[in-house]
Amino acid sequence: MTTILSMTTLFNASLAVYFCAMVCAVTGLISRKMLFDRVANALIVAGVSIQTLYLGVRWVEAGRAPFSNMFESLVLFGWTVAVVYLLLRIRTKLPWLAAAAAALSALVLAHASTFESDIRPLMPALQSNWLSFHVMTCFLGYGAFAISALASIGFLVVSRQNSTVASDTRQSLEMIVVQTISFGFLFLTLGILTGAVWANSAWGTYWSWDPKETWSLITWFVYAAFLHFKFMRGWRGRRAAWISILGFISVLFTYYGVNFLLSGLHSYAKQ
Amino acid sequence: MSECFEPNEPTGKPASGNPITRLLGSLVFALTVVLLLALACIAGTLIPQGSQVESYLAQPGDHPVLGVLTALGLTRIFYSWWFVGLLFALAASLLVCTRLRYRAMKRVTGSSRLRVMGSFITHVSLLLILSGGVVRVIWGQKGMIQFHAGQVVDRAESPEGELVFPFSIRLVKFDLEFHTNAMASKETPSDRLLVLWPEKELVAHYPIELNVERSVVAANAPAGTSPAFRVKVLRYVPDFTFDGATGEVKSRSDVPNNPAVQVEVIGGAGTNTQWVFSRFPDFGSHAGAGADMPLKFRFQTAPPEERRMQGPIKAFKSTVEVIENGVVADTRTIAVNSPLSRGGFTFYQTSYNPDDLSWSALQVVRDPGVPVVYAGFALMMVGLTLVFCIAPWLGEQTRMTGELR
Numbered sequence: 308m309t310t311i312l313s314m315t316t317l318f319n320a321s322l323a324v325y326f327c328a329m330v331c332a333v334t335g336l337i338s339r340k341m342l343f344d345r346v347a348n349a350l351i352v353a354g355v356s357i358q359t360l361y362l363g364v365r366w367v368e369a370g371r372a373p374f375s376n377m378f379e380s381l382v383l384f385g386w387t388v389a390v391v392y393l394l395l396r397i398r399t400k401l402p403w404l405a406a407a408a409a410a411l412s413a414l415v416l417a418h419a420s421t422f423e424s425d426i427r428p429l430m431p432a433l434q435s436n437w438l439s440f441h442v443m444t445c446f447l448g449y450g451a452f453a454i455s456a457l458a459s460i461g462f463l464v465v466s467r468q469n470s471t472v473a474s475d476t477r478q479s480l481e482m483i484v485v486q487t488i489s490f491g492f493l494f495l496t497l498g499i500l501t502g503a504v505w506a507n508s509a510w511g512t513y514w515s516w517d518p519k520e521t522w523s524l525i526t527w528f529v530y531a532a533f534l535h536f537k538f539m540r541g542w543r544g545r546r547a548a549w550i551s552i553l554g555f556i557s558v559l560f561t562y563y564g565v566n567f568l569l570s571g572l573h574s575y576a577k578q
Numbered sequence: 579m580s581e582c583f584e585p586n587e588p589t590g591k592p593a594s595g596n597p598i599t600r601l602l603g604s605l606v607f608a609l610t611v612v613l614l615l616a617l618a619c620i621a622g623t624l625i626p627q628g629s630q631v632e633s634y635l636a637q638p639g640d641h642p643v644l645g646v647l648t649a650l651g652l653t654r655i656f657y658s659w660w661f662v663g664l665l666f667a668l669a670a671s672l673l674v675c676t677r678l679r680y681r682a683m684k685r686v687t688g689s690s691r692l693r694v695m696g697s698f699i700t701h702v703s704l705l706l707i708l709s710g711g712v713v714r715v716i717w718g719q720k721g722m723i724q725f726h727a728g729q730v731v732d733r734a735e736s737p738e739g740e741l742v743f744p745f746s747i748r749l750v751k752f753d754l755e756f757h758t759n760a761m762a763s764k765e766t767p768s769d770r771l772l773v774l775w776p777e778k779e780l781v782a783h784y785p786i787e788l789n790v791e792r793s794v795v796a797a798n799a800p801a802g803t804s805p806a807f808r809v810k811v812l813r814y815v816p817d818f819t820f821d822g823a824t825g826e827v828k829s830r831s832d833v834p835n836n837p838a839v840q841v842e843v844i845g846g847a848g849t850n851t852q853w854v855f856s857r858f859p860d861f862g863s864h865a866g867a868g869a870d871m872p873l874k875f876r877f878q879t880a881p882p883e884e885r886r887m888q889g890p891i892k893a894f895k896s897t898v899e900v901i902e903n904g905v906v907a908d909t910r911t912i913a914v915n916s917p918l919s920r921g922g923f924t925f926y927q928t929s930y931n932p933d934d935l936s937w938s939a940l941q942v943v944r945d946p947g948v949p950v951v952y953a954g955f956a957l958m959m960v961g962l963t964l965v966f967c968i969a970p971w972l973g974e975q976t977r978m979t980g981e982l983r
Contacts, residue, residue: 528612531612
């Protein structure tokens with residue numbers, strides 16, 4: 308009971324910290340004071356730390372990786388969005404991206420709180436060491452694609468402005484989009500491949516055209532097309548931003564749409 | 579027509595040669611094929627496919643739209659000739675682009691070379707994965723085994739015929755385990771009645787549900803055969819006692835000190851009843867039973883703490899013996915995520931029958947394409963790591979060194 312209470316406290320604390328980070332980042336954007344940006348980033352670091360602790364406690368409590376249902380995967384998604392943002396932050400300073408990433412993490416956690424958070428025993432197919440590796444790699448990819456979509460939306464907004472600052476921002480955003488999509492593509496691929504190896508060890512087939520598998524392949528196609536357009540044809544600007552957004556719509560359908568609209572091998576994920 | 583390699587990609591010369599090679603090596607062709615595959619995939623997830631169609635058709639009423647979709651071949655998209663054709667078109671495009679990347683690799687140096695090498699390896703990996711799929715389609719086999727405890731099989735049923743193994747396997751036992759977890763959503767009584775029919779090598783497990791009739795059919799009986807026996811539990815007493823004066827069975831208390839069930843058997847020589855005791859499995863009192871009753875009963879009760887805590891299914895597994903030349907060569911337990919591989923065949927635990935826990939279903943797969951596909955998986959990660967991690971890092975190091983100089 309004590310652990311469950313402390314888990315709830317950790318969950319609520321991470322949600323509150325991300326929300327405060329968003330408020331700070333927005334205040335920094337309006338007031339143009341860097342102090343708020345620094346505080347916002349410190350809060351995102353705190354949010355990730357609290358969430359990491361939460362995931363660790365839940366892992367120990369459940370005796371397995373806490374990545375098995377909608378609640379747990381949303382918590383992981385919020386965490387990967389913030390982690391990918393922090394990895395980018397090491398090199399790129401974009402205050403509004405801090406606001407967007409913190410807002411998305413807070414929103415995802417708030418949405419997670421609408422699902423059943425009880426720790427449930429795993430069904431036989433999920434009792435595998437592949438669970439943590441497969442889900443973690445997929446969600447690192449999803450987190451990176453989320454940041455790339457946020458950066459692409461930012462690019463589309465900024466690309467209408469004509470100023471030196473806007474030009475610098477555009478360049479930074481384009482770089483972020485390429486970096487996050489490259490990172491996300493690597494991890495999505497690893498996620499799909501580990502899923503295939505797992506499926507082969509559980510059911511004797513590495514690919515069965517299950518809706519989740521098929522939609523992850525569609526998402527992979529979209530981002531593969533983006534990378535080819537970018538590196539082979541030198542596509543930049545709004546066209547590249549739109550493909551990035553299309554890719555994230557595909558990610559959302561792979562993650563969310565498939566769970567609720569289509570049935571298949573991953574149907575447990577919506578519980 | 580745009581070419582496979584543009585000037586901004588440091589890979590060199592555009593595709594040359596005959597028009598077909600130029601077409602296959604063009605980015606537009608490759609991305610058109612990918613777009614068509616993506617659209618087909620979307621359709622394949624939105625339109626019911628394969629067995630889903632049969633489920634829809636089994637529902638009452640007309641299904642005109644489904645009929646039209648089936649006639650158009652849209653209910654088996656992933657196995658249609660045009661989808662397979664698109665995959666071959668993708669493979670042809672990959673082959674030409676891979677060759678071009680190989681040539682380009684020789685012409686560049688430093689981090690660019692690593693990037694092109696990574697791209698080359700990634701394209702080779704995709705070709706390997708597709709080749710593994712072709713090997714599976716041509717030489718792969720898949721079948722099902724359904725057997726009871728004690729039964730020995732040396733082949734599996736498959737739509738293409740039988741898969742014959744160079745050995746036999748015998749099902750020693752099937753186990754169904756439940757989570758004993760306080761967080762389980764609801765309590766499920768785990769007491770079970772075992773019905774044994776030694777002559778027929780049948781062991782059936784039933785949950786204790788009063789007045790629910792269970793059919794007992796011999797394992798090798800043809801489909802549609804009437805059940806040989808019907809069994810039902812008439813009464814459960816947690817603490818059995820017999821009142822000698824009145825001849826009545828009573829429960830001394832609500833505590834399961836001496837749990838027993840009264841079982842009715844219909845069939846054979848007529849109807850008879852008997853008490854089956856959890857703690858005294860060999861003691862049975864027959865009332866009206868013939869001496870030649872072929873069925874034996876066991877009443878299995880879970881420990882009280884387990885009974886309170888029992889939750890959803892934790893595992894289902896089959897213990898099997900592999901028999902080679904009449905000798906038991908190996909004894910293994912097959913479970914979900916823990917298959918048995920032997921002689922090129924892999925046995926997967928896929929199903930069980932909740933009403934007959936002596937029964938197990940295994941899927942048998944022989945897929946010589948798996949090593950090829952896995953080699954493709956490994957190469958793909960090597961290629962992508964080169965493209966997205968090592969080449970950019972090396973490029974940055976080179977730039978930093980240049981700036982320092």
